Amino acid sequence: MLKRLALAISLTALTGCGVAYISPKVSDAGDDVRVLKLTADSVRVANGAPYRPKELPAVFFANAGSGGGMSAGGGGPAPSIDRQNRPANMEIRLLPEVNPGPYEIGVGDVLLLATKTAGNNTVEELSGLLAAQNARQGYTVQDDGAIAIPDVGRVRLAGLTLEEAEAMLFQRLVENQIDPTFSLEIAEFNSKRVSLGGAVGNPTVVPVGLTPLTLDAALAAAGGIATSDLDYASIRIYRDGTLYQIPLNEYLSRPNVQKSRLVDGDSVFVDTEYELARAQAYFEEQIRLAEFRQGARVQALNALNSEVTLRRNALDESRDNFRAQMEMDAVDRDYVYMTGEFRTPSRFALPFGREASLADAMFETGGYTTEKANPNQLYVLRGSPEPGRPDLVTAWHLDASNASNMILATRMQLRPNDVVFIAEQPITRWNRALQQFVPSLITSGAALSQ
Incomplete structure (x- = not known):
C-alpha cells in the first residue's frame, strides 16, 4: 500500500x-x-x-472580344458614350419649320389599286388588272420605282404625288384600252421614316404618311419619354447633318414645340446624359452601322463569332489548367x-x-x-x-x-x-x-x- x-x-x-x-x-x-x-x-x-x-494570371482578366487579331468587318463601331457631368444649363436649338409638300410615292410603299366592276361579274371575269390586284392585295413599289400591272406593264410612280400617279395610271390604262375608271390609295407607307431611340418606352421607326408627322406623335408611337430626370433630359433631332436640341422642360411647356414637324430621314434621340456630344455620337454610330450592314454583314458576323468562340475556348482552357494546377498544389x-x-x-x-x-x-x-x-x-x-x-x-x-x-x-x-x-x-x-x-x-x- x-x-x-x-x-x-x-x-x-x-x-x-x-x-x-x-x-x-x-x-x-x-x-x-x-x-x-x-x-x-x-x-x-x-x-x-x-x-x-x-496576382492571378492575366488570362483571368482577358475577355474574348479584346486584343488584336479581330477580323470580320472590325466587329462594328466601338462604344461612343462615356460618363458625363451635369452642365449648368442646356442650349436650345429648335427645329426650323419645314413644308416638304404633298407626299411623294417612294420605294417600298404598297399601293392599292381598284377598278370598276360591272354587274355580277365574278373575280374570274374581272379584267386582268383587277384580278392581279385582288391576288396581291396591292402593288409594292420596287427598287426601280415602278409597279408591275398585268396587261399594262411596268409603271414608274416613285417620286410622284398621288394626283400625279393617278394621271400617269389613267394615261397608261387608256393606252392599253382598259376602262380608266379606278381608285388609287397608299396602303402601307414604307419609304419615308423617322427613327426614335434613347430614353423612350420602345425605340422604333415611325413611318411618315400623308398627314404631317409631329414630334409629339412620333414620341407617343415610341411609347413616350421614359425618364424621371426632367431637369437634365433633352430631345435631340438629327437632320441633314445638323443636330437640334430641345430641353425636356422646354418641350413640355411649349405646345408649338411639341407640334414641330418631322420629315423623312430625321433621327430623334431622348438623351439623359447631359451632353450634346452623346447624341452626336449616337447618330454617327447609327450611320456607321448602316454602312457596315451594306457589305457582307452575315458573313462578317459569322466569322467574328467564330473568332470570338475560339478565343473564349482558349481562355477557358487556360483558366481550367490553372485551376487544375492549384488543385494539385503546383502553383506558387x-x-x-x-x-x-x-x-x-x-x-x-x-x-x-x-x-x-x-x-x-x-x-x-x-x-x-x-x-x-x-x-x-x-x-x-x-x-x-x-x-x-x-x-x-x-x-x-x-x-x-x-x-x-x-x-x-x-x-x-x-x-x-x-x-x-x-x-x-x-x-x-x-x-x-x-x-x-x-x-x-x-x-x-x-x-x-x-
Whole structure:
C-alpha cells in the first residue's frame, strides 16, 4: 500500500514539473522573441511590413472580344458614350419649320389599286388588272420605282404625288384600252421614316404618311419619354447633318414645340446624359452601322463569332489548367500556418490580388472552440525582415477573451509564412496530462498488487 502511494506521489510531482506532458506556448524569455500586445497602433506597425499579394494570371482578366487579331468587318463601331457631368444649363436649338409638300410615292410603299366592276361579274371575269390586284392585295413599289400591272406593264410612280400617279395610271390604262375608271390609295407607307431611340418606352421607326408627322406623335408611337430626370433630359433631332436640341422642360411647356414637324430621314434621340456630344455620337454610330450592314454583314458576323468562340475556348482552357494546377498544389502560393488549438490546424492560402486579415484566416479554417482553446493566448508569429537578425521573431499577442478585440483581428493583415497560434486552456492541459499518466498509474498499480 505504501509503495502504490509513493508511486502516485512521484507521478504527480513529475506531471507538475512538466515531465509527463509538455504543451506549446509563446515565451519571450530569450532575446530572439518579442511579444507585443496587439493594439490599434501596433496593428498599423504590423501592416506596414511590405507585401504585394500574388496576382492571378492575366488570362483571368482577358475577355474574348479584346486584343488584336479581330477580323470580320472590325466587329462594328466601338462604344461612343462615356460618363458625363451635369452642365449648368442646356442650349436650345429648335427645329426650323419645314413644308416638304404633298407626299411623294417612294420605294417600298404598297399601293392599292381598284377598278370598276360591272354587274355580277365574278373575280374570274374581272379584267386582268383587277384580278392581279385582288391576288396581291396591292402593288409594292420596287427598287426601280415602278409597279408591275398585268396587261399594262411596268409603271414608274416613285417620286410622284398621288394626283400625279393617278394621271400617269389613267394615261397608261387608256393606252392599253382598259376602262380608266379606278381608285388609287397608299396602303402601307414604307419609304419615308423617322427613327426614335434613347430614353423612350420602345425605340422604333415611325413611318411618315400623308398627314404631317409631329414630334409629339412620333414620341407617343415610341411609347413616350421614359425618364424621371426632367431637369437634365433633352430631345435631340438629327437632320441633314445638323443636330437640334430641345430641353425636356422646354418641350413640355411649349405646345408649338411639341407640334414641330418631322420629315423623312430625321433621327430623334431622348438623351439623359447631359451632353450634346452623346447624341452626336449616337447618330454617327447609327450611320456607321448602316454602312457596315451594306457589305457582307452575315458573313462578317459569322466569322467574328467564330473568332470570338475560339478565343473564349482558349481562355477557358487556360483558366481550367490553372485551376487544375492549384488543385494539385503546383502553383506558387503564399501561406499562413494555423497551429495550436484551432478546430482544424492547417495552412491558409493568402488570396490572389488582395490582402487577408487575421479574422479571414481564423474563420476560413474553422476557428476554435473555447472548450479547448484559450482565447487569451492568441498570437501572430512573424519572422524578422532584418537581414542581420533572421532568428528574431515578433509575437503579436491578441487577447480574444475580450470580444471587442476581434475588431483588431479584422484589421491585422497577414503576411506570407506568418504562424497563427492559440494556446490551450489550463483545464485542457490538465486533462491531457491525466490522459497520459493515469493509464500508466493503473498499470503500475496492477503490477504492484501482484
